[in-house]
Amino acid sequence: MQQLLKDLRRIDGLIVEENRPLAPLTTMRVGGTAGCFLKPTSLNGLEGLLNYLGGRQIPYKVLGNGSNLIVSDEGIGVVISLSRLKRIYARPGAGLYVEAGCTISNLLSWCLRNGYSGIEPLAGIPGSLGGALFMNAGANGISIGDFVEGLCVTTSEGSHWIDISGDFFRYRKSDIPTGGLISAARFKIMDEARKMEDSRAKNSAMVPASSKEVLQNIRNTMWKRRSTQPLGRPSAGCVFRNPSAEVAAWSLIASCGLQGKRIRDAQVSEKHANFIVNLGKAMSQDILSLIGLIKKRVWDETGVYLKEEVIVWDNEKQRL
Ligand SMILES: Cc1cc2nc3c(=O)[nH]c(=O)nc-3n(C[C@H](O)[C@H](O)[C@H](O)COP(=O)(O)OP(=O)(O)OC[C@H]3O[C@@H](n4cnc5c(N)ncnc54)[C@H](O)[C@@H]3O)c2cc1C
Incomplete structure (x- = not known):
């Protein structure tokens, strides 16, 4: 580790940075430390870093704003x-170029200052652009x-830049090439004339x-x-993906009477059944146990298998 x-x-x-606590860097406020925490300050720095790690096959995780993550209590390498x-x-x-570490909130402030409309329905998503694109947040x-x-x-x-086409982005999912991370994105901007011509522009361009x-x-x-959301407590947003466009995960969880269910300080929100909130001292393990309990109960009572939308960082191989 010292040589690394x-x-x-x-x-x-x-x-x-060495041994950086990750809990304060996530909206769920759980997780151990990163043995080695790395912040590139330029694209060159990022490229040099990935070249070094790739050459030695050292595994790594990419952190955005930590708003869709459950980080292991044992920490990550x-x-x-x-x-x-x-x-x-x-x-x-x-077009409009935005680096991956920009938050959705800062991008919206830019749109407000410069008079561009389109992504306001995403206001309040507490992610970075990189994390939002990886998840195709919506x-x-x-x-x-x-x-x-x-x-x-x-x-x-x-x-390298890739052009987006076809179904690259799907429901809470994207086709980022394995081994790659998103460092920037180019947004579509439409001028006033084309906006008038194309009534669909508003849902696909600034x-x-x-x-x-x-x-x-x-x-x-x-x-x-x-x-509709319990914004006063730490959480990672919706825990489960909706099983289909017609069936919402929250309604299945609510129908099983799970709202308010607790494992130590991890609780199914009373306000939004698809949120788990941290009442103060929850550990990652408490949240994972509650996720397991919800999945089992929903499966037993409705026959629907819920899949996590949150990403769990719990990989033995990641520890150095
Ligand atoms: C209160 C609350 C409300 C929320 N509301 C919504 C909502 O309405 N809609 C919605 O879709 N989500 C919502 N979320 C979930 C979350 O905010 C989004 O999924 C967000 O896009 C995650 O971005 P992030 O930067 O925090 O990613 P992180 O949580 O840091 O990471 C998520 C994943 O993305 C990967 N990643 C991060 N950056 C990069 C990168 N540059 N390149 C490649 N991979 C990367 C990480 O490795 C990880 O696998 C909500 C969360 C909270 C806490």
């Missing part, structure tokens, strides 16, 4: 955070992937709008979110 840290400290554009890669820049006629009938036309993928070989309109849309989304 020493080697990594030689890479330009990289911040290296190597974790890369892209939180320092967060620039947004518009190239007239060539809400209120739209998904982030609908608005993206290109992705910059970085691997141990370097970075379109010009007044800041007043964008602000009102964000406020409406946030109001809806606050009234």
Whole structure:
């Protein structure tokens, strides 16, 4: 481990930390430490890092904003955070470029300042762009992937742009090439003339709008979110994927009378049955036990097998 840290400290554009607690970096507030926590401060730094790790086949995990994660209590070996890669820049006629570490909230602030509408239904999703694209995060009938036309993928070989087509993005899923991570995305922007021509533009591209309109849309989304989700407690959002477009996971869980069910400080939310909240001192293991209990009860009572939407970081091989 000491040799690894020493080697990594030689890479330009990289911040290296040892034994960084991960719980404060996740919205669920659980998990052990990252033995080696790495923050590239430039794309070159990220490329140098992946080249080093790839060459030695050292496994790593990528952390976005930690809002869809249950991190193991035992901790993880190597974790890369892209939180320092967060620039947004518009190239007239060539789209809007956003680095993966930018939060959805900062992207929305940019849209508000610059008068672009489209992704306001995603307001309140507490993720980074990279995590949101990996998960194809969505809400209120739209998904982030609908608005993206290109992705910059970085691997141990370097970075390259891929064009998005077909079903690259699906329900809470994307086809990011194995061994690659998303370092930036290019969003579709439509000008006023094309917006008038194409009535579907609003659900697939950023379109010009007044800041007043964008602000009102964000406020409406946030109001809806606050009234349906337990935002006052740590959580990782919806725990389970919806089994189909017609059947919502929350309704199955609620129908089994599981709201309020607790394992130590992990509790099925009273406000939204598909959320598990941390009442204070929950451990990752408590949350995983509660997930197991919910799956079993829903299977026994309804015959539906629920699948997790949250990502569990619990891999022995990740520990160094
Ligand atoms: C209160 C609350 C409300 C939520 N509401 C919604 C909602 O309405 N809709 C919705 O879809 N989700 C929702 N979520 C879940 C979560 O916010 C989203 O899934 C979000 O997109 C995750 O982004 P993140 O940056 O936090 O990713 P993380 O949780 O950090 O990581 C999630 C996964 O993405 C991978 N990843 C992260 N960055 C990259 C990258 N650059 N390249 C490749 N892989 C990467 C990670 O390795 C991990 O596998 C909610 C969560 C909370 C806590």
